[in-house]
Amino acid sequence: MISCHEVRSCLAQLQDNEVEKGLRIRIEEHIEQCSACLNQFKGLEEVWDLLDDYRGVEPSAEFNLAFWAAAKEIQYSRPTLPRWHAIFWNDNWKIAALAGSMAALLIVFVGILPYYTNYNNDLDKFDNQLLQEVARLVTADDEDPLPNNDASQRINGEKRDLPRNITNPLGL
């Protein structure tokens, strides 16, 4: 037979109908024969019923109004940063921000391009000047002493002194 100690440890559960069937039958059989355990169970039942007399309060008449006022207040008084963040960080603004960035990059690129081109042109000019200068210096070294000297008189880079009369072969 189940002991008084075991029964008493299960009385609260028995009252709440939270004891499995087999155990419940054994406890009930015990209580029928044990007045001490039966009194313990009755004591729990009395206390449980007494708790019903702790009724509570009626809500204030303005509870609903107060709720909606609080709900609206929360809706309209969100912290500034998250609110602005929410406004600016929706999908439309993400697209706009991306487009704006691309446009800004394009403007910067277009703005830089002429300078970049000019810089290259300047480099080209400088190169050309340098080449011309070098060419001038090179040609200055073998300056033809003859005033009417021309390119036709140069063959394979060698200067050939042609007889003056040959310039007028028919002697006319």
Add this chain to the structure above:
Amino acid sequence: MSVSDPDVMLMLRVKDGDDAAFDDILRKYQKPIINFIYHFVNNRAEAEELAQDVFLRVYAARAKYQPEAKFATWIYKIATNLCLKKLNQDRISTRLRVSIDEEKIPELRDTRPNVQMVLETKEKEEIIAKAINSLPRNEKAAILLRKRQSLSYKEIANTIGCTEGAVKTYIHRAKIRLRERLSLYLEGKMK
């Protein structure tokens, strides 16, 4: 799940932007929620304040609401958690705290029968409130969910966030404590 629950249907309407549906929820649940909290904190103003917080949380969650459980289970879970948090903050679980204002109970007793009855009721409520408030917070939560909401041990475990075995212990201990603390009152009534 739980789409057959009329409160879930109301909440789904709230989710779709129907504030009138939330008014229906407020009307249905304000009294039970306020009283559930009142039995927890034993202070009317605090109870209404916490109840408002419960409804604000439910309302704020409307956009993401998913009917995963019975609406009542969900709202009582929110209420219980707020109460436990509140009790934790105030550390009132360790001290007796009764809000039924002492000054409202006159020292000289009016002998007219109806007034006597009111006083007796007040006195009785005060005694019960003291006994409940002397319980450790988890025992109090378990016993109130069992008594006021008739939740099963499994549902209580889910609401408080503990095991079913823990709920058995909480309720067993709470009932023993209440019997000890209310036995004098009951014996007096028997005489």
